[in-house]
Amino acid sequence: MALTEGIRGNDKERGVFMEIIRLENVTKSYGDKLVLNHIDKVFHRGEAVAFVGHNGCGKSTLLRIIAGLTVPSDGRAVQAPGLLFHYIPEKFPPTPVTARQYLLNMGILDGMRRDEAGRRIASLGEDFFFGELLDVPMRSLSKGTLQKVGVIQAFMTRPDVLLLDEPVSGQDKESQKVLIEKTNELRGEDVTILLSCHEEHIVNAIAQDVYTIREGRLEDYEPAGTKMCTVILENAGGLEADGRMTKYGRYYRLKAEETECDRILPGLLSRGWRLRGMYNEEDS
Ligand SMILES: Nc1ncnc2c1ncn2[C@@H]1O[C@H](COP(=O)(O)OP(=O)(O)OP(=O)(O)O)[C@@H](O)[C@H]1O
Ligand SMILES: [Mg+2]
Incomplete structure (x- = not known):
């Protein structure tokens, strides 16, 4: 089974869901601890998938492997060629640069013009109630506010795959609402959304498929009461x-x-x- 090339075409009308990421036998151990155990899974263009489960079950490890940031101990993660990933880590690094400088650099790295990136930062800053914090050094920001920088970065340009690791931990309700709206907008543009999240209302608002990781295996998550x-x-x-x-x-x-x-x-x-x-x- 070959991964499809030319994934940017719109095949919605034909109802074709193209494979863009495939996990083959993905296994990850840290020392003696087996975190992911022979996981096979395909992700498609335009899918929104959430991973839930108790602390330490392997959600972040799985997202990092999908993003290519962590190497599996065995098996592999295959990505369709040319995919643009936006990955928002669970813990955003505190640095002495300001959020505006950081986001500007990231936007330019993503191919935006400086003035275009500047306008986008101002507008997203407003959407996420962040305006007055844009010029504060990131190391002085609280955990939830720092996470918002990551979220704003995620929405600077349109990626093919958006990986969100606990994007709302510590965030206020209004910002959560904006995140849901913006994520669903991207999904409407066939962006693939892969999310790790503990808040059930966020998972329900974003994801079409929900999995949990139990003893290293990926399992369908069926909340009590769902038929x-x-x-x-x-x-x-x-x-x-x-x-x-x-x-x-x-x-x-x-x-x-x-x-x-x-x-x-x-x-x-x-x-x-x-x-x-x-x-x-x-x-x-
Ligand atoms: N770099 C590492 N070195 C050693 N052990 C690690 C490393 N990264 C993760 N682990 C271990 O792997 C397991 C899975 O961690 P992971 O961060 O993927 O869990 P998680 O499901 O994201 O948890 P949480 O809900 O707390 O974010 C944990 O037991 C963790 O301690
Ligand atoms: Mg995690």
């Missing part, structure tokens, strides 16, 4: 499988929340998929 539904579909011929489907003998299986199933099923049927079965948790 899941499984749909069995048959490919009437020549249809491209949706990224959320898994092959199941001669059929395809799609598991999603009941409300999500209701939302996407009509579209799939109108594209020619045949419904061969549908059951919710109680029936299974």
